[in-house]
Amino acid sequence: MNSLFYALPFVMVAVLIIMGLYTVLFKRNLIKMIMGVAIIQNGVNLFLVSLAYREGYVAPIWTSAPDVDMVLPTPHALTLTSIVIGVATTALMLSFVIMLKKHYGTTDSHETRRCKE
Amino acid sequence: MRKIFALIALLVIFAFMILAVVEMRGEDGGFGEPVNTDMDDYFLEDSQPHNQVNNVVTAILFDYRGLDTLGEATVLFSAVSGVLTVLRKYQIKKLEVKK
Amino acid sequence: MNWKMSRVVRTVTDVMVVPIIVFGIYLIIHGHLTPGGGFQGGAVVASSTALLIIAYGSFRDYKKDFSSVESIGLTLFIFLAILGILLGATLFYNFGAGTGGLFGGRVAEGINPGYINTGGTVPLMNIMVGLEVTAALSLILWMMAKSSDSMEVEA
Numbered sequence: 001m002n003s004l005f006y007a008l009p010f011v012m013v014a015v016l017i018i019m020g021l022y023t024v025l026f027k028r029n030l031i032k033m034i035m036g037v038a039i040i041q042n043g044v045n046l047f048l049v050s051l052a053y054r055e056g057y058v059a060p061i062w063t064s065a066p067d068v069d070m071v072l073p074t075p076h077a078l079t080l081t082s083i084v085i086g087v088a089t090t091a092l093m094l095s096f097v098i099m100l101k102k103h104y105g106t107t108d109s110h111e112t113r114r115c116k117e
Numbered sequence: 118m119r120k121i122f123a124l125i126a127l128l129v130i131f132a133f134m135i136l137a138v139v140e141m142r143g144e145d146g147g148f149g150e151p152v153n154t155d156m157d158d159y160f161l162e163d164s165q166p167h168n169q170v171n172n173v174v175t176a177i178l179f180d181y182r183g184l185d186t187l188g189e190a191t192v193l194f195s196a197v198s199g200v201l202t203v204l205r206k207y208q209i210k211k212l213e214v215k216k
Numbered sequence: 217m218n219w220k221m222s223r224v225v226r227t228v229t230d231v232m233v234v235p236i237i238v239f240g241i242y243l244i245i246h247g248h249l250t251p252g253g254g255f256q257g258g259a260v261v262a263s264s265t266a267l268l269i270i271a272y273g274s275f276r277d278y279k280k281d282f283s284s285v286e287s288i289g290l291t292l293f294i295f296l297a298i299l300g301i302l303l304g305a306t307l308f309y310n311f312g313a314g315t316g317g318l319f320g321g322r323v324a325e326g327i328n329p330g331y332i333n334t335g336g337t338v339p340l341m342n343i344m345v346g347l348e349v350t351a352a353l354s355l356i357l358w359m360m361a362k363s364s365d366s367m368e369v370e371a
Contacts, residue, residue, distance in 0.1 A: 007138050007148045014134035018127060025123050055149035060161060060173040062323075063249045063330040070173070072157040077177040081189045084255050084349070088196035091356045095200045098363055102207060169313040169323050169334045170248045178253065179341045183297060183308030190348055194290055197352045201283065204363040 009050040016043030030097045030107045034090060041086040048075045048082065220273050229271040236264040244346035248335040254342040258349025265354040274361035281358070282351045289348030296337055296344065312336035 004011060016039055023036030052075035058066055060073040097107060104112050141148075164176040178186050220226075243250075243257030269275070300309030313336030314322050321333040 004135075004139060007141060009148055010138040010141065011135065014131060014138060017134070018131045021127060021130070025127070026120065050148055051151065053149050054151060059251070061249075061251060062165060062171040062173070062327055065327045068327065070161055072151060072154060073160055073173040073177055074157050074182075076174045077182060078185075080174070080178060080253075080255055081185055084189055085192050087353070088193045091360075092196045092199050092203075095203045095356075095360065095363075098360065099203050099207075165323055165325055167313070168310050168338065169321070169336060170338050171323060171328070171330055171334070172248050172250065172253070175248050175253050175338055175342070179338045179345075180308055180310050183341075186345070187294065187297060187308075190290055190293060190345060193349065193352050194286065197283070197286065197355055200356050200359055204359045207363045 009046060009053075013043050013047040013050065016040070016046065028109050030100065030109050030112070031094075033109065034093050034097065037093070038086065038090055041082070041090075045079050045082055045086075048079045051075050221271050226271050229267050233264045233267060236267070237261055240264070240346075240350075244342055245339065246332065247342040247346075248338045249330040249332065254345030255349050257342075258346045259353060261346070261350045262353035262357065266357050269357060269361045274358070274364075276362045281355060283355060286348050286351035286355065289344045289346075289351065293341060293344040293348065296341055300337075310336040310338065312340075313338075 020036045020038075020040035020043060023039060024033050027033055027036065052072040054069075054071045057069045057071045060070040060076065100112050101107055106112065160177055160181060161173055164170050164173045168176045168180055170176040170180075240257045240259075240261035240263075243252035243260055244254055247253035247257065297308050300307055300311055303309070303311050305311065312318065312320050313334075314320060315336075319333055319335050319337075319339045321331055323331060323334045
């Protein structure tokens with residue numbers, strides 16, 4: 001129980017990813033499914049940032065830094081990459097939903113599954 | 118019935134994640150105490166004498182791992198191309214309707 | 217339909233757009249000194265586009281878009297990366313650091329107050345990526361607003 005408390009950000013990562021998977025699996029609205037994918041992306045970003053953390057250290061920027069002990073910079077750079085790619089994929093999925101809405105007149109995933117000319 | 122199976126699968130995945138979190142604290146390094154930090158320490162020491170950059174994250178993004186950023190910019194570019202390709206059809210149709 | 221919000225919202229938008237763009241440009245060109253850089257600054261500049269679209273409608277009669285700005289930003293970024301090979305080093309080699317040219321100054325080692333004329337190719341790449349991200353996000357927002365505009369007309 002003690003180790004679970006000290007690793008609380010990782011527990012939150014697990015909760016976020018499970019919430020996103022639940023939303024993707026059980027919701028019928030396509031926009032809510034995209035929200036689930038975005039929640040999974042945020043969970044992964046939180047995981048990367050938590051991996052970079054060193055207790056009591058400062059951000060890896062030398063300009064007027066309060067201390068010379070700094071946290072790991074590489075996961076921060078990867079998180080930046082991940083955020084931008086998440087924005088790009090979310091925009092692409094939302095434009096697909098716009099297209100489906102215009103074609104079928106609904107955003108229900110069960111309705112858009114059937115074949116229609 | 119399918120929903121019940123999916124819920125059970127989700128719970129199993131969640132249990133394994135929590136188990137991994139509990140196991141992570143130890144000599145492998147958990148939250149707040151990473152162990153294998155050689156590369157990051159090298160970046161922290163090297164970004165000022167070699168790149169003349171104060172912001173280490175920017176130095177990694179544009180010099181050490183520049184190929185990563187190039188792929189990211191390409192992904193963004195292709196995503197925008199996809200959005201334009203998907204949505205431009207409706208613009209043209211709407212303009213014709215307007216006439 | 218081409219919606220338009222009330223006069224209060226439009227006036228506040230007129231006042232706020234220029235500071236938002238200036239702050240985004242500050243984030244881009246100080247990317248090698250402070251938290252920020254091309255991606256964050258580009259996102260901030262694109263948020264001004266979102267504000268304009270919310271306040272003034274989707275500008276659907278305008279034909280010109282800025283996809284050429286995005287292409288120019290990405291092309292110059294790749295050109296700067298390949299210039300490292302052409303000058304006899306590796307891809308993404310920082311050939312401008314400490315040479316005394318543009319952004320070629322030297323930083324003081326350790327904790328320092330920051331000096332903007334440093335960094336070599338890193339600030340240039342920040343500017344290119346800032347151009348690309350600004351154009352990309354603005355274009356995505358604008359095309360979505362335009363297409364959802366025409367959705368109400370058809371329905």
